[in-house]
Amino acid sequence: MRRVVVVGASLAGVHAVEALRERGYTGEIVLVSGEETLPYDRPPLSKSALLDQARFDDLALRPPQWYEQQGVRLLLRSRATGLDLAGRVVALADGSVVEFDGLVIATGAAPRPLPLPCPDGLRVHQLRTLADARGLAAAMVPGRHLVVVGAGFIGLEVASTARQLGLEVTVLEAASAPLNRVFGTAVGGWFRRLHEHHGVTVRCGSPPEAVETSGNGVRVRLRDGSRISADLVLAGVGAGPVTGWLQGSGLDIADGVRCRPDLATGVPGVVAAGDVARWHNRLFGEEMRVEHWTNAVEQGRHAAATLLGAREPYCPVPYFWTDQFDAKVRVVGRVDPGGEVAWEREDDTSLVVVFGREGVVQGAVCVNAPKRLAHYRRAIADRVAWRDLARDLEPVAPSASVDRGDGGW
Amino acid sequence: MAFKVVFDAEKCQGYANCLIEAPEIWDFDENTDKAVLKQATLDDQLRARAEASMRGCPAGAIRIEDPDT
Numbered sequence: 001m002r003r004v005v006v007v008g009a010s011l012a013g014v015h016a017v018e019a020l021r022e023r024g025y026t027g028e029i030v031l032v033s034g035e036e037t038l039p040y041d042r043p044p045l046s047k048s049a050l051l052d053q054a055r056f057d058d059l060a061l062r063p064p065q066w067y068e069q070q071g072v073r074l075l076l077r078s079r080a081t082g083l084d085l086a087g088r089v090v091a092l093a094d095g096s097v098v099e100f101d102g103l104v105i106a107t108g109a110a111p112r113p114l115p116l117p118c119p120d121g122l123r124v125h126q127l128r129t130l131a132d133a134r135g136l137a138a139a140m141v142p143g144r145h146l147v148v149v150g151a152g153f154i155g156l157e158v159a160s161t162a163r164q165l166g167l168e169v170t171v172l173e174a175a176s177a178p179l180n181r182v183f184g185t186a187v188g189g190w191f192r193r194l195h196e197h198h199g200v201t202v203r204c205g206s207p208p209e210a211v212e213t214s215g216n217g218v219r220v221r222l223r224d225g226s227r228i229s230a231d232l233v234l235a236g237v238g239a240g241p242v243t244g245w246l247q248g249s250g251l252d253i254a255d256g257v258r259c260r261p262d263l264a265t266g267v268p269g270v271v272a273a274g275d276v277a278r279w280h281n282r283l284f285g286e287e288m289r290v291e292h293w294t295n296a297v298e299q300g301r302h303a304a305a306t307l308l309g310a311r312e313p314y315c316p317v318p319y320f321w322t323d324q325f326d327a328k329v330r331v332v333g334r335v336d337p338g339g340e341v342a343w344e345r346e347d348d349t350s351l352v353v354v355f356g357r358e359g360v361v362q363g364a365v366c367v368n369a370p371k372r373l374a375h376y377r378r379a380i381a382d383r384v385a386w387r388d389l390a391r392d393l394e395p396v397a398p399s400a401s402v403d404r405g406d407g408g409w
Numbered sequence: 410m411a412f413k414v415v416f417d418a419e420k421c422q423g424y425a426n427c428l429i430e431a432p433e434i435w436d437f438d439e440n441t442d443k444a445v446l447k448q449a450t451l452d453d454q455l456r457a458r459a460e461a462s463m464r465g466c467p468a469g470a471i472r473i474e475d476p477d478t
Binding site for chain 2: 015041043293294297298301319321328330332370371373374377378
């Protein structure tokens with residue numbers, strides 16, 4: 001391969017580049033990004049950097065000279081708009097094309113727009129990019145009222161940061177509990193109490209129906225007829241893989257770029273990694289797409305190895321974290337609130353809940369309990385039988401653990 | 410061949426990702442909320458695990474040094 005093009009100057013993209021060079025690839029590398037800045041780290045955007053804006057300048061994944069040292073040609077402000085697999089070129093927004101021999105697709109995910117009527121010109125914040133975070137930070141003035149639509153991870157992290165900055169915060173969730181879709185109602189209830197304890201108003205079960213202007217501010221109307229006034233609104237209603245530029249390319253892009261177990265797409269010399277990649281994880285026997293930090297690192301590296309001819313399946317135990325107030329939340333494996341659920345520990349500051357499916361341990365949620373996290377990671381990798389693990393734990397009836405009702409955010 | 414893991418406890422934010430990646434190398438102090446490096450000099454068998462824990466640290470608190478560096 002004379003030239004590898006990495007589309008998406010993301011965490012997965014940077015680690016793909018690093019792994020290509022570590023493995024001895026000496027050809028050209030072109031890194032294509034629609035953003036204006038060097039690749040940066042996203043987790044602090046909703047937490048430490050939003051709390052302390054000085055940190056916005058300190059988020060670069062690699063220093064500028066690294067790209068030169070690695071022999072990478074960076075094309076910033078160059079959003080990919082199309083892929084021609086026959087001609088082996090990526091089309092860019094300015095009308096130019098970049099030829100490739102090898103291609104790493106790492107375009108990540110983008111926030112879903114709020115699926116509500118909203119007047120033109122009214123700003124509803126989202127949070128994905130550095131520019132989004134700067135805009136949100138500028139609006140987060142102490143004393144203002146922030147309404148967060150959607151009690152997912154981003155929404156709850158921003159709610160936590162906003163309270164620490166002295167804003168009034170209301171979180172609106174269509175389902176009956178925060179994080180209902182990922183964790184189920186019972187674990188979601190713990191998060192509700194955490195936020196309420198810190199002064200967040202959490203309103204569940206009545207979906208927002210419209211965003212309206214109201215004087216200098218905004219008003220959110222709920223299905224039950226109530227109206228909530230706000231100075232600013234953040235939509236945190238999930239994200240979807242960025243595959244619009246791959247429409248018509250011939251790749252299978254139903255909910256992410258579909259890959260083989262080794263992250264190859266089936267088209268020679270084309271691999272995918274990070275939030276945008278859907279692949280069959282043999283450890284769990286299922287197709288998955290993982291929108292988390294560590295997966296982007298390891299999957300970027302793995303895709304690079306596959307591009308250079310390795311054929312190992314990628315079968316990690318995924319894990320991720322979310323920090324909200326004083327709760328360090330760590331999640332390992334696959335969490336399916338519709339399967340087996342058992343509680344190991346619950347008090348005001350910590351929580352350990354284990355999830356199983358088809359007779360084996362599949363996942364765990366650990367709050368302020370890092371050692372249990374490591375314990376369960378091993379149990380998941382070793383496919384420990386559910387009955388062996390859950391014998392001493394308190395089971396939760398599946399019907400009580402999940403509310404699939406309106407949790408469609 | 411042995412190599413060395415260098416851990417900067419000041420930078421550690423208590424993510425515990427290192428503990429997930431390489432429990433052979435790391436422990437965790439729940440009182441200080443920081444990782445604990447069990448042994449700094451390691452045999453090459455643990456190299457891949459040590460590198461995974463270095464990459465997995467969002468705070469950049471872990472480095473790996475070879476004997477000749």
